[in-house]
Amino acid sequence: MEFMQARKFKDNAREAMADRNLQSALAQLKGGFIPRRQEAADRLPEFDALRDRARELKDHVLANLDVYLETFEENCRAAGGQVHWCATAEDARAAILGICREAGARTVTKGKSMVAEEIHLNGFLERHGITPVETDLGEYIIQLAEEPPSHIIGPAVHKTKDQVSDLFLAHHRQYGKTVRQTEPGAIINEAREVLRQKYFDADVGITGANFLVAETGSTIIVTNEGNGDLTQTLPRTHIVVTSIEKVVPTLEDASTILRVLARSATGQDFSAYTTLSTGGRRDGDLDGPENFHVVLLDNGRSAMLGTEFQDMLRCIRCGACMNHCPVYHSVGGHSYGAVYVGPMGAVLTPSLEGIDDARHLPSASTFCGRCESVCPMRIPLPKMMRHWRERAYDSGASAAMERWGVDIWAWTARRPWLYEAGARLAVRLLKRLGRGRGRLRRLPLAGGWTRGRDFPVPEGRTFQEQWRARRRAARPAP
Amino acid sequence: MTGKPKNIGLFVTCLADLFRPTVGFAAVKLLEDAGCRVHVPTQTCCGQPAFNAGARANAQAIARGVIAAFERFDYVVAPSGSCAGMIGKHYPELFQDDPTWSKRARALGIKTFELVSFLTDVLGVRAVDAAFEGKVTYHDSCSGLRELNVKRQPRQLLRQVEGLELVELPSAEECCGFGGTFCVKYADISIDIVERKRKDIVATGAGTLLAGDLGCLMNMAGRLHRAGGDVEVRHVAEVLAGMTDDAPPIGDTGPTRARED
Structure with missing residues (x-):
């Protein structure tokens, strides 16, 4: 499906800022997530110490990724699971299709998975005659709306309640639901009733993973709706679609990170459901899938190891960075034209898809640093966005005008005498343009500024000029 | 000393x-x-x-x-x-x-x-020789706040200014949208962000906005003026130094509010 594209970020943003529904949804997001995260952090005195431990833990894993992945594979196999190593998105799709075909699947239920979004799994399955049904409420909503997620933990966060009511009315008629529900409880119940039968009908259940535990070969997901459990226990085959950086050494380590995950994401102390999967159904088990597969995606991640972008692999997909981002608050997630959005997406998307088409994403940041200040894994997001800007500048992906502008300005800034001559001229010119007023409504070459802001007129002489004049005046005559 | x-x-x-x-x-x-x-x-x-x-x-x-x-x-x-x-x-x-x-x-x-x-923090200054009549609010510029932990210091000294009443800006720690070249490269987004900030500033009822960074101040002053309000904007150092008579507020001409009062 063609949706917004990253290289059209500016146009996308303009549309988004004019979309009243989106703006009202974003205002709600900002008012909810930010105070809730703060309250959760304040309730736990050791929150910041846990963040440090979580960072160290993940750094250790990334330094020994091969070892932990192989340990995970070994223990997963020992528990009866199968691990599929996939270098690319294409490999992962092929592996999943192979498993689905083997299971004779016609429909699959899906828990929320960003990796499944990353490999564009739904469209692929549909093209191969398999119907995917999203079971996370947010994912279900955007599946009906035929849109990509706009937030990594709240995929439909851009939708207002009214829009969801309309969407359900349009799509649930076929199930005999002909009343437009407007109460949140009634809307959720309707989705629950429609989805209930889908769980039983599904041949394969696909979920993501928040963690892979090397010592036990388990995968872990956290959800608030319990949909993940139904997705993975009812069908005969369970596929976990995940990526290589999700591995942690032990269950204890997973719990360390779990303690910062929900607090950073939604402000909960813990998500409602934390589900561990260790292989398939064993003799004597009352339920569970017969077949358990882990599709382990690389897709550019191992290439980030040892580079200035390695720290990004600590990300646990909590969404705190976008919840606190002033740019995200203005433009929402779809404007980024990518699966991963906001500050974490601005770093990750160029790593996965290249900087040429994604060059706006790391550029469109004020570097206010709030993302880094709330990141539970202490990922230096602005610093890494700057590294992408450096690569764009060096490779010529940045706009030529911008590069010339910076080069000329920097050349001047290294020559104080020339700079000062220019500065004196500029302040006098602006002062004259001001004609006695304190500000300008329009200014040639500064249309971006004056489109929505007045431009202050300088006082008239530079500080250095005045300072030197005062010094001369104060000095006794020779 | x-x-x-x-x-x-x-x-x-x-x-x-x-x-x-x-x-x-x-x-x-x-x-x-x-x-x-x-x-x-x-x-x-x-x-x-x-x-x-x-x-x-x-x-x-x-x-x-x-x-x-x-x-x-x-x-x-x-x-x-x-x-x-x-x-x-x-x-x-x-x-x-x-x-x-x-x-x-x-x-x-x-x-x-x-x-x-x-x-x-270094010189141990606890008092300033300055007076400023009126209600002011303060924006914490991002770099100072998050890179240098500048938060309590300006408030500590502003409390020493005679006649000054500080009302907190609820979104004081949110970016104003300046962001250096961001403000012209992504002008529409920058204007959208500073418009949110403007509404928050006006809602405090303060007559003067202060901050410690000129980039942010010029951005917020520019937006406040364009929207036609009467909030005055100054760098915090001007108030602490008692030099508000030396220059009109940013983007203004003529006498200052303090003199009118």
Whole structure:
């Protein structure tokens, strides 16, 4: 499906800022997530110490990724699971299709998975005659709306309640639901009733993973709706679609990170459901899938190891960075034209898809640093966005005008005498343009500024000029 | 203060140099009142625009000039958290692969401070000789707040200003949308962000907005003026130095509110 594209970020943003529904949804997001995260952090005195431990833990894993992945594979196999190593998105799709075909699947239920979004799994399955049904409420909503997620933990966060009511009315008629529900409880119940039968009908259940535990070969997901459990226990085959950086050494380590995950994401102390999967159904088990597969995606991640972008692999997909981002608050997630959005997406998307088409994403940041200040894994997001800007500048992906502008300005800034001559001229010119007023409504070459802001007129002489004049005046005559 | 006066290299910042020399003179007054000797070596800019544009080599070249010009002073002080953060935090990062310059950058970095936090945290200034009648609100500029922990210091000194009533801005820690070249490269987004900020400022009912960084101040003043309100905007140093009579508020002409009152 063609949706917004990253290289059209500016146009996308303009549309988004004019979309009243989106703006009202974003205002709600900002008012909810930010105070809730703060309250959760304040309730736990050791929150910041846990963040440090979580960072160290993940750094250790990334330094020994091969070892932990192989340990995970070994223990997963020992528990009866199968691990599929996939270098690319294409490999992962092929592996999943192979498993689905083997299971004779016609429909699959899906828990929320960003990796499944990353490999564009739904469209692929549909093209191969398999119907995917999203079971996370947010994912279900955007599946009906035929849109990509706009937030990594709240995929439909851009939708207002009214829009969801309309969407359900349009799509649930076929199930005999002909009343437009407007109460949140009634809307959720309707989705629950429609989805209930889908769980039983599904041949394969696909979920993501928040963690892979090397010592036990388990995968872990956290959800608030319990949909993940139904997705993975009812069908005969369970596929976990995940990526290589999700591995942690032990269950204890997973719990360390779990303690910062929900607090950073939604402000909960813990998500409602934390589900561990260790292989398939064993003799004597009352339920569970017969077949358990882990599709382990690389897709550019191992290439980030040892580079200035390695720290990004600590990300646990909590969404705190976008919840606190002033740019995200203005433009929402779809404007980024990518699966991963906001500050974490601005770093990750160029790593996965290249900087040429994604060059706006790391550029469109004020570097206010709030993302880094709330990141539970202490990922230096602005610093890494700057590294992408450096690569764009060096490779010529940045706009030529911008590069010339910076080069000329920097050349001047290294020559104080020339700079000062220019500065004196500029302040006098602006002062004259001001004609006695304190500000300008329009200014040639500064249309971006004056489109929505007045431009202050300088006082008239530079500080250095005045300072030197005062010094001369104060000095006794020779 | 006791002992030899400290020699301060004032990094006036390119924006104050060009647009608002009063901020530079306010910084000089505050530092001299605290017993410092202030020097102003010839200077241009800290290089942050190049650094954030990804032009690392350009930023390094500018940084070498700043280091050479300022390393002879006891301290480097800037009336800006953004520029002080650039010199203090980012210069060392800029030269991490260059042992000689890295050493010089780190040496300069540890003695570089934002003006207000330098006054309170290093010089131990507890009182200021200033009066300002009216209700003011304060915006925490991002670099000062998050890179240098400037938060309590300006409030501590503003409380000492006679007649001044400080009302907190609920979104004080949210970016105003300036972001250096971001404000023109992504002008529509920048304007959208600063419009949210404007509404929050107006809602406080304060007559004056203060902050410690001229970039943010020019951005917020520009938006406040365009929307037609009457909130006045000033750099915090002007108020702390008691120099609000020396210049009209940013983007204004004529007498100040304080004089009218």
